[in-house]
Amino acid sequence: MTASDTHTPTSVQEPNEFGYRGYTLGEFQFSRDEYFAYVTWPTGRHVMSVDAFLRAMQRDVAWEFFYGIVNFDGVLGTMNHYGTVDLFAGRYNDAFRKAELDHVETIDTATIRDVFAAMLADWTNASFDPFASPEETGSAFGPKKGENIAAITRHRVTAERMVSLPGDEPLRDDGNGHPVNRMFADVSQDEPEIYAEPGFENEVGSFSLFAYLSRSPVTWNPSVVSVCRDSLYCPTTEEYILPIIHGNDRAEWFVQLSDEIIWDVEDRDTGRKRAKVIMKAGDVAAMPSDIRHQGYSPKRSMLLVWENASLAIPELISSGKFPTQPVEF
Ligand code: PHB
Ligand code: FE
Numbered sequence: 001m002t003a004s005d006t007h008t009p010t011s012v013q014e015p016n017e018f019g020y021r022g023y024t025l026g027e028f029q030f031s032r033d034e035y036f037a038y039v040t041w042p043t044g045r046h047v048m049s050v051d052a053f054l055r056a057m058q059r060d061v062a063w064e065f066f067y068g069i070v071n072f073d074g075v076l077g078t079m080n081h082y083g084t085v086d087l088f089a090g091r092y093n094d095a096f097r098k099a100e101l102d103h104v105e106t107i108d109t110a111t112i113r114d115v116f117a118a119m120l121a122d123w124t125n126a127s128f129d130p131f132a133s134p135e136e137t138g139s140a141f142g143p144k145k146g147e148n149i150a151a152i153t154r155h156r157v158t159a160e161r162m163v164s165l166p167g168d169e170p171l172r173d174d175g176n177g178h179p180v181n182r183m184f185a186d187v188s189q190d191e192p193e194i195y196a197e198p199g200f201e202n203e204v205g206s207f208s209l210f211a212y213l214s215r216s217p218v219t220w221n222p223s224v225v226s227v228c229r230d231s232l233y234c235p236t237t238e239e240y241i242l243p244i245i246h247g248n249d250r251a252e253w254f255v256q257l258s259d260e261i262i263w264d265v266e267d268r269d270t271g272r273k274r275a276k277v278i279m280k281a282g283d284v285a286a287m288p289s290d291i292r293h294q295g296y297s298p299k300r301s302m303l304l305v306w307e308n309a310s311l312a313i314p315e316l317i318s319s320g321k322f323p324t325q326p327v328e329f
Helices: 050-062 094-098 109-123 209-214 313-318
Strands: 010-012 023-025 028-032 036-041 044-049 069-071 076-080 084-089 103-108 226-228 231-241 245-247 252-256 260-267 273-280 284-287 291-308
Touching (some): 010 109, 023 109, 044 050, 050 109, 084 109, 103 109
Antiparallel strands (some): 028 036, 226 231, 231 291
C-alpha cells in the first residue's frame, strides 16, 4: 500500500461539557474528561489516565511515530511503517488477540500526525508539560484551561553531524534558556579545549556530553547529538517512567551514563514478561529487536541510546536475514 492509499476518514467534534473536543480516526473515537482519556473502536473500549495518555501522545507526535511500535500502554498504540502508521487497540495483547477484540487501522502518516497533534494541543492545559518530569510540571487534570503550545512544539535536537560544530545544533547555556537541572548540579561544566591544525577548524570538534545533558529541560526524549551515516547517538535524560512501552523493530544499544534505570522487558507481540534489567552507571545493554521495554528512573539519569536508522533493517529482521539479537555471548 502506498502512503496515499488509505484515505482514513477523520472528524473533530464540538467541545464537551469539560471543554475538550472529541476526535475520530477511522473507526477509532477519542475523548477526554477531567481525569481520563477514552478510546473506543467497534469491538471494544479503553480508558487511560490523561496525564499518561498525553505523555505518550507527545512522544509519538514529536518522534514522528519513532522506530517500530509506540505502545501507550498494554492495549493502545501505533506501529510505524514509515509512510503509513497502524493505529491499534489490543493488537499486541495476547488476551485481546485470543478473544478477537483487537482492531487496527492503517493510516497515512500525515493524517494521523495532524489528528494526534490537534488532540495533543487541545487536551494539554497551560499548567501541564508532557515532556517534563512530574516534579517539574503542574497538573494535566481538570476542565480545559488554556494551552501550552510552546511546550508541545519544542524544537527537537537532530544534529546533522554533531552538536557544537559550526552551523549545527548549538551547545546549551544559561543564556539560551538551558540552566543546569536541579539533579545535575554536581556535573562539571568544563568544555574540552580544541587545537585544530589550520584548515581543519571545520572538521575537528569536541564537546562535553555530560554538561550538555545536565542542561536538558525534558525527560525521555532522545536527541540526535552525532551522526555517522546510519549510526545515531541519541542520549537523553530520564526521570520517573518512560511514558511509552517501546516495541523495537531493530536492536538498540543502551549505555547508562549516570545513576540507574530499571527496565521491564517483555515479548514484543504478546507482552509476556522476558526480563528485568537493572542498569547502573557504566552498564551497556543490547536490547533485541523482538522485545518491548519500559524504563523506570528513580533519579534523573543520563542514558545513551544508540540507534541504527537504516530503513532496510525492519525487513532484514522480519525476513530472518538479520538475527534479533545483535550480539551472542
Ligand atoms: C527506547 O524506547 O529505547 C527509549 C525511548 C526513549 C528514551 C529512552 C529509550 O528516553
Ligand atoms: Fe526502545
